[in-house]
Amino acid sequence: MATTGADRSLTQASLPKQNLPLVRRLEAVGFRAWPAASVQYDGSWQVRLTAGHPSNRLNSIVPLDPSDHRDVEIRLEKASRKFEAYGRPAVVRETPLASRILIDLIKEQGWKRFDETVVMVCDLSQADLPDTLDHLPTHDVGRFVDANLAVDQAQLSLKPALAEIISAIKPPCGLFMIDDATHGPLATVLCVQDNDLAGVMSLSVAGSHRRKGLGIEILTSALRWARMRSARTAWLQVKLSNAPAIALYDRLGFRDAYHYCYWQERCE
Structure with missing residues (x-):
């Protein structure tokens, strides 16, 4: 059940x-x-x-x-x-x-x-992830921020603050996005690898392209990247009201740690 x-x-x-x-x-x-x-x-x-x-x-x-x-x-x-x-x-x-x-x-x-x-955690050694990376991280913070704001349909006035926050992250991080020439940015996720822990931040999929597998596609790329860098446990935070996202994380083996x-x- x-x-x-x-x-x-x-x-x-x-x-x-x-x-x-x-x-x-x-x-x-x-x-x-x-x-x-x-x-x-x-x-x-x-x-x-x-x-x-x-x-x-x-x-x-x-x-x-x-x-x-x-x-x-x-x-x-x-x-x-x-x-x-x-x-x-x-x-x-x-x-x-x-x-x-x-x-x-x-x-x-x-x-x-x-x-x-x-707050959910996942044992990356047990997670069913692709053998190869479908998407490589970008190092272009400005491009990632533009994509994230577009996917979230957020105010462009947030760009300077969001770029400053991401630039201030000290541990290594992977900036992942999916876009195409016709529709532009479709999905984004930020993965922060802090020693053996990998934090999943800002996972977003454009409203017009949800339920097409883009969320799990970009998330598994980020987790695979973190595992290749020796992360053993992934963690994330999701609102209790976001049932579709929780169902996605459950499928990948994430379990509740605390609320x-x-x-x-x-x-x-």
Whole structure:
């Protein structure tokens, strides 16, 4: 029987214990794979801000120790003021590393919960991947950014920020895309290889060309590239509501590692 998004949510909520070392490691590589322009620490809280890009991964307060709940109300207010200076409401990213005292506080304050996301992992040694690369990565960041924005039908004003984010990625990364002369860019994916881990970022397929196998075609090329470079485990993040993408990842052997969600400060 297929696992639905609701099933995943209930299963996650009922888990009595999380693999916190794995969560910490995946969070760390995630930060390196998608670097924010400004990162500040308050104890174990990471405050990530990026003025030119709206991504919540780049603009959120990320608690990294469940036992760090000293002066939470004061520290939350202080962090929220940093977001106010950027002209946006504060956002907290709740992972299994967040203190329950902090989460209870933002619930009491009426913060809004949204975007439950699944972090999934795959053993690349067991993954059924092509023997050869169907697509080679490009080193042209500008061309990749143009393709990614076109596939996502995103605002062109995001180009400078997105190019800056990708250029700031320190681990080796492969920029993959599929396009043709008639339709232009059809699919993109960014794969970041951080030692034995490979992060899959920004997998997108043009709306007019979905359900044609392009997603699995470009994803398997990226994973094959990472495995050739000695990556042993792949990881990715996908919204719980994105059932087609989750089904694709399930087919390739990805399994849930943990969930996270966001909380947004109530606007007066």
